[in-house]
Amino acid sequence: xxxxxxxxxxxxxxxxxxxxxxxxxxxxxxxxxxxxxxxxxxxxxxxxxxxxxxxxxxxxxxxxxxxxxxxxxxxxxxxxxxxxxxxxxxxxxxxxxxxxxxxxxxxxxx
Amino acid sequence: xxxxxxxxxxxxxxxxxxxxxxxxxxxxxxxxxxxxxxxxxxxxxxxxxxxxxxxxxxxxxxxxxxxxxxxxxxxxxxxxxxxxxxxxxxxxxxxxxxxxxxxxxxxxxx
Numbered sequence: 001x002x003x004x005x006x007x008x009x010x011x012x013x014x015x016x017x018x019x020x021x022x023x024x025x026x027x028x029x030x031x032x033x034x035x036x037x038x039x040x041x042x043x044x045x046x047x048x049x050x051x052x053x054x055x056x057x058x059x060x061x062x063x064x065x066x067x068x069x070x071x072x073x074x075x076x077x078x079x080x081x082x083x084x085x086x087x088x089x090x091x092x093x094x095x096x097x098x099x100x101x102x103x104x105x106x107x108x109x110x
Numbered sequence: 111x112x113x114x115x116x117x118x119x120x121x122x123x124x125x126x127x128x129x130x131x132x133x134x135x136x137x138x139x140x141x142x143x144x145x146x147x148x149x150x151x152x153x154x155x156x157x158x159x160x161x162x163x164x165x166x167x168x169x170x171x172x173x174x175x176x177x178x179x180x181x182x183x184x185x186x187x188x189x190x191x192x193x194x195x196x197x198x199x200x201x202x203x204x205x206x207x208x209x210x211x212x213x214x215x216x217x218x219x220x
Contacts (some may be wrong), residue, residue, distance in 0.1 A: 006170065007131050007208050017129060017212050019174055021117050021162050052131050054166040060116065062164045062172040064129055090220060098117050098219040102127050102212035109208040110200060 008050025008066055013104045015049055016067040022089075022097035024059040031093045034085050041081060047072025059095075066104070073101060118160025118176055123214045125159055126177040132199075132207035134169040141203045144195050151191060157182025169205075176214070183211060 024031070035053075042048055047068035055061035067073045076082060089097070134141070145163075152158055157178035165171035177183045186192060199207070 007133065007206055010210075013210075017127075017210065019127060019129065019214075021174070023117065052170070052172055054164045054170050054172045056164040056166065060162070060164050062162055062174060064131070064172060064174075094220065096117055096220055098217060100120075100123075100127065100214045100217040102214040104129075104210045104212040107208060107210040110204065110206055 006052075008052050008064075010050050010066045010104075010107070013106055015104050016070060016073055017102045017104050018065045018067065018073055019100040019102060020063045020065070020097065021100075022061050022063075023095045024055070024061065025093060025095050026059075029092055030088070034088065034093075038082060038085055041079070042076060045072065045076050045079070048076075070101075116162075118162050118174075120160050120176045120214075120217070123216055125214050126180060126183055127212045127214050128175045128177065128183055129210040129212060130173045130175070130207065131210075132171050132173075133205045134165070134171065135203060135205050136169075139202055140198070144198065144203075148192060148195055151189070152186060155182065155186050155189070157185075180211075 039051055039053070042051060042065060049066035049068055051063065051065040053061070053063040067076070077086075149161055149163070152161060152175060159176035159178055161173065161175040163171070163173040175186075177186070187196075
């Protein structure tokens with residue numbers, strides 16, 4: 001996902017983070033295309049603040065998206081195109097995954 | 111970091127997450143050894159709940175560690191061996207990084 005392969009420039013906390021950790025199944029079966037499309041679509045949602053995404057050679061991936069409010073997270077989860085992707089993810093792309101919704105309280109950098 | 115390359119089995123929320131996003135410089139210079147040692151050391155800290163860590167081919171990495179309390183996070187940040195690693199990270203291993211401390215409010219999986 002080249003479109004998310006850098007540090008997100010988020011505002012000062014507080015804001016929200018959705019930590020999505022997943023283990024891919026083998027083979028692409030439309031996954032890369034969907035992943036890029038979901039980042040593109042997420043960027044268009046109200047309250048979207050940024051996204052960071054990495055997948056390792058062993059298939060483990062972590063995508064953290066940042067949001068201005070809980071309402072923005074709920075709206076994104078209910079987005080129709082995103083729901084289709086969630087369905088395919090459960091059925092085919094992910095051997096396992098866990099979503100954690102968190103409130104970012106502080107940050108510090110280099 | 112093979113010692114952290116799977117989904118963390120965290121308890122039911124609430125708990126805390128430290129989201130560490132970083133961009134590696136080129137070359138190892140002791141990094142892999144330190145990264146493995148830090149995961150090993152973190153696992154021994156009071157309040158440690160789990161860790162997930164991925165680094166992509168382009169050098170972007172996300173490590174999320176999970177903790178029972180804010181106090182546990184502060185204690186881990188102040189750990190002497192960890193502080194030495196933080197120093198070397200700032201100086202040599204990371205072109206850029208951002209740490210976000212967050213309170214996990216809910217989770218759901220496959």
